[in-house]
Amino acid sequence: MLRTGLIGRSILASRSPWLHEQEAAAQGIELAYELFDFTDREWDDSALGRLLDRLAAEGYAGVNITFPFKQAVIPLLDELADCARLVGAVNTVAMRDGRKIGYNTDKTGFETSLAEGLPGAALDRVLQLGAGGAGAAVANALLSAGTGTVMIADLDLARAENLAALLSGHFGPGRAVACRMDRLDTSVVDGIVNTTPMGMATNPAPAIAVDLIAPRHWVADIVYFPLETELLRAARLRGCRTLDGSGMVIGQAARAFEIFTERRADRHRMRASFSRH
Ligand code: NAD
Numbered sequence: 001m002l003r004t005g006l007i008g009r010s011i012l013a014s015r016s017p018w019l020h021e022q023e024a025a026a027q028g029i030e031l032a033y034e035l036f037d038f039t040d041r042e043w044d045d046s047a048l049g050r051l052l053d054r055l056a057a058e059g060y061a062g063v064n065i066t067f068p069f070k071q072a073v074i075p076l077l078d079e080l081a082d083c084a085r086l087v088g089a090v091n092t093v094a095m096r097d098g099r100k101i102g103y104n105t106d107k108t109g110f111e112t113s114l115a116e117g118l119p120g121a122a123l124d125r126v127l128q129l130g131a132g133g134a135g136a137a138v139a140n141a142l143l144s145a146g147t148g149t150v151m152i153a154d155l156d157l158a159r160a161e162n163l164a165a166l167l168s169g170h171f172g173p174g175r176a177v178a179c180r181m182d183r184l185d186t187s188v189v190d191g192i193v194n195t196t197p198m199g200m201a202t203n204p205a206p207a208i209a210v211d212l213i214a215p216r217h218w219v220a221d222i223v224y225f226p227l228e229t230e231l232l233r234a235a236r237l238r239g240c241r242t243l244d245g246s247g248m249v250i251g252q253a254a255r256a257f258e259i260f261t262e263r264r265a266d267r268h269r270m271r272a273s274f275s276r277h
Helices: 014-025 043-055 082-087 106-117 133-144 158-172 230-237 245-260 268-274
Strands: 002-008 031-037 062-065 094-097 099-103 123-129 150-151 176-180 191-194 218-223 241-243
Touching: 002 043, 002 245, 014 031, 014 245, 043 094, 043 099, 062 245, 082 099, 094 241, 094 245, 099 230, 099 245, 106 133, 106 150, 106 241, 106 245, 123 133, 133 158, 133 218, 150 158, 158 176, 158 245, 218 230, 230 241, 245 268
Parallel strands: 002 031, 002 062, 123 150, 123 191, 150 176, 191 218, 218 241
Antiparallel strands: 062 094, 094 099
């Protein structure tokens, strides 16, 4: 039996157990995916290191990591894969012979979703809303996918500036710039990506005034509950090409499954499982 799981806070509604267990069952692999919800179990954040050590010692194949631990987990690991070092965040930990190796599969998840969901999208300039953990992965994916310049806006301007500086350091000067939320200029961009939590069922209002969206823009959201956020709905009604957050969830889960099991995941089958849940 392969043992895996997800570590985070307020994660009891996660679809990850379903996605991983369905794919494992389809491949004839016995796999259990447990939720380690620090809020539900009333654990302090400081218990993260002990939990990881225990799971590694008990022979877990690995775990996914989510809010608020994607950065906090880094110093607790033995090794970081290039994808995690690049993004500065870990959402998947492989456990091998007691060693803990950190990966980031959010980046490739978004990259695959963009390539498959919006093929041929213009990428000269893209406006990204949000510079948090997921935003770091998405901005890296946009630049890896060939975006000329990513303009990053966040309510916390310093966060946007720090991310832009990190990205420009890696991808080249000017490839990422920070901009203020109250001075967004969408006339110069091809596409708009939301990586803020705005649009979630609990927070439905879009992070950007929808009259800044024009039919020539493509619009992507990484929020996936609901699948069609108010931002995407407004964009669709204007005739824009849109991309919802499901491709990124499925892509990150598929890659994590491959890291845990060392077997190929069938992304089409995982999409079908996602739709059934
Ligand atoms: P986070 O808290 O690390 O970052 C969110 C950022 O958004 C913060 O920097 C915050 O200042 C900024 N922000 C919040 N409201 C804003 C607003 N109105 N305008 C501008 N900036 C604003 O969160 P995160 O881990 O980056 O996750 C963000 C969202 O992405 C969550 O809703 C999560 O569900 C979603 N997500 C989706 C996937 C996927 O696979 N589709 C993966 C990871 C995260």
